[in-house]
Amino acid sequence: MEQDIRYNQPIIRYQGGQLIEMTDDYVTEFPLTVNVNAHEFATVICSPNHIEELILGFLASEGVIMKRDDLLQLELDEQRGYAYVKINKDIQQLNYLSTKRLVASCCGKSREFYFQNDAAIAKTSMTTIRVTPQQILHMMAQLQAHSETFKATGGLHNAAISDGKDFYVHRQDIGRHNALDKLYGYCIQRHISVRNKILIFSGRISSEILIKAAKIGVGIIISKSAPTTLAVQLAKDLNITAVGFVREDRFNIYSHPERVTDTSSSRTYNNKTAQ
Template sequence: MKEEIAGQQSIIKYHHNKFHSYHDVIATEFPLTLYVNRQEFATIVCSPTNLEELVLGFLASEGVIRRHADIQTIQLDDSKGFCHITLTKEINHDNSHYSKRMISSCCGKSREFYFVSDAAAAKVSMTDKTVRAGDIIRMMEQLQDKSTNFKQTGGLHNAAISDGNDFYIHRSDIGRHNALDKLYGYCIKEHISIRDKVLIFSGRISSEILIKASKIGVGIILSKSAPTDLAIKLAHDLNITAVGFIRNESFNIYSHPDRIIK
């Protein structure tokens, strides 16, 4: 299957008191079922781009793998929506943490799985990375400039990994978690250390997104939107600097402000 994040769709548009025939650009929604060591593990509803990165990042964030060397083989059959992964180790599929489930494009996973597994995999940031205030504004502007698919569809989340100056990689997906997993997978595949990197995100910083950032290992997360109260509490606990409402030459720092300098 050709990787396409969006496609054309015929619609009827109502505008200025009239109906018009119109071709709109619609975000593609694609289910990808993962089989780990020959057993069904999860189905991720995603945008069908950078799927190998998505798989690597997802498995790493769930604690199934720690590094690329834990993968023996990975075979993508994107024409049918399957990915077969063979690990260099066995995992206990009977463990409730690894029960078969659907990862939707909107909310990620159930609260039960989230609190049991994610809390165990969350990492306290030890980075001493600092970022200049002007670079925060500039990086968010860069993310907005690169978000061409969002401008066309209005239905995608965008994220990037940066060293505080330039982007390493930018990814888009209908699922906010998926966009971050693709970044994580890219760094795993390319053996890029991410302890001293900055995560730039287009969406709201929820508790799930904050924990996803901690799993990836970044110490600074930047967003054009707002955090939740639980995300702020977790950011304090996990030593992560959360910056939100990056708009119009201003932003708010919600936790560990010492990493943001003039």
Template sequence: MTQKISLKRPIVQYSDNQFQSVEDEIATEFPLTIYVNNDEFATIVCTPTFIKEMVIGFLASEGIIRFLSDIKNININEKRGLAYVNLYASQITNQHYYAKRFIGSCCGKSRQFYFYNDTKTAKTSKSTTTITPQQCISLMRQLQEKSNVFKKTGGVHNAALSTPSEMIVTHTDIGRHNALDKLYGHCLLNQIPVRDKILTFSGRISSEVLTKAAKIGVGIILSKSAPTDLAIKLADDLNITAVGFIRGNSFNVYSHSYRIVESTL
């Protein structure tokens, strides 16, 4: 069974001082419950595409797995909305920390992670990749041009993994975190190195999105929207270049601007 990414629904539209009956394209919302070693672990509401990639990326992002080889097998029942993951390890070593709040301070550093597992899985970037202003604008334009589901529904987020000059893979989901997990899972499944790559994103850069970027391992994140103050603090600490408000021919650089250069030669 293959779930649809969107569905047509009859609606009543008001325009030009009158009502009319039309069909509209609506983004599909799909609940998926993940079992790890036969124990219920999490339920994710998502767009029902690239589910395997999303599950793998989610488990890696949460620190449940470190490598694809940690997984013994995955079985997905799309009809029932269930994913069964069996690991070679008999127990989840950091389950105690999953979804537990982390509150800490370290000599003026601002690593104010929400959860303990974030402190264990978010990586300080060592990326030496640089990008020109023109490439920032071009990548955002490419992402928007490829956003066919958003153009139809207006109800999804888009994320892409890129080199400075071209996109490698894009994913779409109603959840911005899910779109990033799908990218992460794709990289693990296809053994794509990420340190030298760039994350291009349609939504705002929240602290959670910035943390996801750090977990994936990229050094640059581009967005057409704004960052939050905590996201900027984390970007400063994790050596990630955060670029926002990429619209038209302008943008703002909020952290580690040394990666934005006039020429990559």
């Protein structure tokens, strides 16, 4: 059984010139150690919900597994905070992926990755998906509407994956990477193709988040916050449409605007715009 990701506890609040006894919600922080083929692989600090999805997504984004069938067994000991995973590979041959640093060019261009598994696993998007401005605004509104725990605690990252229409799955975690891994794990568990999907994210689009999106394989990422300069350059190189500052009735497109089609306007954008 999954643990509660938030607790209501007594606090002292200073407000209106007074110290007041009251209760408040805050989030659970849970260390999860992942053992793969009897070798300790990583410890993830996470929110203790959708843990199997998190493990699948994390292992896939690290290149330990490539598909659901690579996973032979997964056992959880939530009391001790351990996950025991068996895969159909020799984990000792994969250990370098988490530790060895390499500066390698991205897609033959000038951008740089900092870890070898990023360079090996991040995918240039081949998506054919197109979205309208109205779909972008609606998806962000959905994310905001599903963020009840964040509203209560202020301590979580929220993320969702969607096709812009009927398919929409929301996850949250204290770790921004974890929230995305849970979505990836959800799709891996159910053999759902991510190629023509969209990531919706509550936080800043950093280079790490952009690389995570590329590892998942989506072609569009939208956020209510800003991107960084390196994230935008990576998005251009990896053929990912990055959309930021999605708020109320506006947003900014930073890369590959050709995927955003405005049916209310005759103006078109080619793939050189915002390059």
